[in-house]
Amino acid sequence: MTPPSPRRSLAELRALTPARVGLGRTGASLTTQALLDFTLDHARARDAVHAPFEAEAIMAVLAGQGMSALVVTSQVADRADYLKRPDLGRKLSGEARELLVRLNSAACDLVIVVADGLSPAAVNAHALGLLDRLLPKLGGYDLGAVVVAEGARVALGDEIGALLKARMTIVLIGERPGLSAPQSLGAYLTFAPQPGLTDAARNCVSNIQSAGLSFEEAAAKIAWLAREGLSRGVTGVALKDESGLQLAAPLATPV
Template sequence: MPLPVIHITAVQEDAWQTLRAFTNARIALGSAGTAIPVKEVLQFRMAHANARDAVFSILEVDRLSADLQRLRLPFLVVHSQAADRTIYLQRPDLGRRLNPRSAERLLEHQHDYDVVIIVADGLSATAINNNALPVLINLVGDLQQNHYVIAPIVIAREARVALGDEIASLLRARLSIMLIGERPGLSAPASMGAYLTYDPVAGLNDERRNCISNIHAKGLQPNLAAQKIYYLCKEALRLKISGVQLKDEATGISGSDNFQLPKTT
């Protein structure tokens, strides 16, 4: 019996192939006959798998705690009312409220703070594991150098953005800054966002927040993100507003990278 004849179809590149050098978006994939090239199909499946893994990734609390101790920064660990990852994904409302034990712990640290920084897993703990520390190093340095009163940094598990409102309200902080893992995309499974809210209380709408998104190695670099966050923080506290009323009018952002981890002995 003769062997079947296999016809190999050459991949045809798209005319705008050169644009791929400027974006991670899935453009100019080319074609193989009437289909997408096998290479692109496999890369899509890999990207989809990475995004799913990011959703179920675990916040490295021990490593983050050790880093904060090296920075000599006080911190607290809290948990939302979502007991585990499955419940967190099924019940977004529970991720927006603290469990009772965490709320009691925060009440013990009440003070008149200018700023509280919250580090939350969100929908991609990988994003926090990769990007939170360099943002914290630069941001905390700028806040300290300008004499803002900073609350203990709060590490929040199974957290949604709105959980920052309750945390800040219980601590009596005028402004909350939440660093949180964003919903993974097929080209950015480890992207972190930063949300700023002035005068936060539970139940606020998103129009009261400023958001800086796409913070990761191939997006907005962490040190530049810290500069933008600091600018909006300073303006929010000066003008007593945030959200749609507060505009990013910064020009020539170039901040300090002077704040360094202390050397261990």
């Protein structure tokens, strides 16, 4: 008979996850410490949403690395407009659209969009570090300009990619802050970008942050999806992320 598993303490469980477990109570309410922790995490999430996007600083670093980069804006007027009108964050402003049309860029394999999204703080903190690991893994592909997009939703990359004649876009964007992850970065890959696509046409690599997916792990997944997506001509529900299989050890041959 298999002996029962040893009982684990709540302290051990809390060490494994940032989730709120075993908070305790005082009467019918949370303990004071649990309430204070919740209030602090909620404030951090709100701060991440309203953090200023350091677009110029990102542009300066990219330019210093010899990369072609430009800034575009969506149709939102300000941050309050962004939060109330998601549809406007999916469309380029008239000036931005004219800029991309005037570029008349040649067709390319990939365009990378660095967008503020719902957590500019995440992009400020992680986008450049991820690019440092990702770009070497995309060697051999024709990369178009890196576009820094303000007031952006994920789908803004579709219009950008179409105007820049990209076979695929990779949008690095701040994800909706959670109470345990206010600075989480996401990457969305879309083959044959064009306005009107839905999220079913995209692959997503999410939770890129210090307490989640590392830059190296995320870069490996994104590069695998980009390579396979360009090779097969698909992304989204038609492309399953099997990047982990190349890291799996082969099964031992039975004797």
